[in-house]
Amino acid sequence: MASSPIMAGSAAPSLPAHWRDFVALTKPRVMTLVVYTGLAGLLAAPGSIHPVLAFTAILCIALGAGGAAALNQWCEADLDAKMKRTANRPLPAGRMDRQSALHFGVGISVFSVILLGTATNWLAAAILAVSILFYILIYTIWLKPRTAQNIVIGGAAGAFPPVIGWAAVTGDVSALPVALFMLTFFWTPPHFWALALFVKTDYAAAGIPMLPVVSGEVVTRRQIWFYTAVMAVAAMAPVLLRLTGVFYGTVALIGTAIFALFAFQVYRRRENDPARMAPERRLFKYSILYLFLLFGAVVVDRWIFA
Incomplete structure (x- = not known):
């Protein structure tokens, strides 16, 4: 049986984490698609939005996705250590301590939601918050270790960005x-x-x-x-x-x-x-x-x- 997803499975790092390790926590390749679909939702929405606010909205989607990815890796450090394709991530490779990853993930997630709500509207911010919590609580912690249908339900987390982009412009869905x-x-x-x-x-x-x-x-x-x-x-x-x-x-x-x-x-x-x-x-x-x-x-x- 797999160990709990919130238990550590990596050695304590001997040096402070490099900034590149914090970037790696955000899963930049995955974030690219998230940002793109969020941008598409924003650009397809009727009405207009100031370019600075549009940039801020997309930045918040990116930060929210990055924060969720970091928390995902915090939860799954022990599991990542057992898989070849993930063993070199910052936590299982021992280049970063778990507390730093937790603080980083929570920090940029909360910041992204507050900034999006302040810059655009709180509906968009609420949807962003739901997407982050869904990915961590529903998919990572609940579904993934328990059912083979995890990605079917959990995939909803990655489907929110176009809705967030749209809501940032229109204030509705x-x-x-x-x-x-x-x-x-x-x-x-x-x-x-x-x-x-x-x-x-x-x-x-x-x-x-x-x-x-x-x-x-x-x-x-x-x-x-x-x-x-x-x-x-x-x-x-x-x-x-x-x-x-x-x-x-x-x-x-x-x-x-x-x-x-x-x-x-x-x-x-x-x-x-x-x-x-x-x-x-x-x-x-x-x-x-x-x-x-x-x-x-x-x-x-x-x-x-x-």
Whole structure:
């Protein structure tokens, strides 16, 4: 059985943490997609916002995501130490003490919420706070160590940024940001399980009940295909509901068709050789590009073709 996610698993560092370790705590690669989807929600929103306030809103989304990532690593230091792809993170590698990571994560999370509320409005700040708490309390501490469906429910945490960006401009939440939330929500399982298929030995070593570990590869591939179909409906919803125009619809149709092709290639594979995971790696990499394309298309559609 995996140890508690809030127990330390790393050696005490002998030197003060380097600033690069604090940056690493924020998971910059993950933050890039979070910031991008938040920016898309902000730019797609009707009305206007002062450029300084727009920059502040996006900064707060970035800080909130970074704070949540730092707290995630604080919770999972012992688990990260058991996995090859995470063993060199600041806490399991012993380059930072847990208290510093905790203070850093809480500090920038609280600061991001207060600054966003002061600079824009408190609805946007409240949604940001919910996203941070959801990621830490619901996904990291509750779901991830207990159920193979952790990423299905927990994926909601990463779907909030476009809603936050929209709310920062408008002070409300309407149909389009909800549609973008649902797109990201249903995109998360096939995106994440494609990764989990070729790093499942890491999750098994750490005792984390990810779907490939608990239910096997065949079930995981079937679930990837199922959620791709649901995601396809969510991807086309904005144009079908006339929230966006033909440009977005065209990009979404072509992009989703390619996604479905890659997902089908993953679904039909029955080999268990971890050295031959080309379809899984291709789907994982394309899934990131896919979300960039669709969110970019939303902005272009509303700015140029509206």
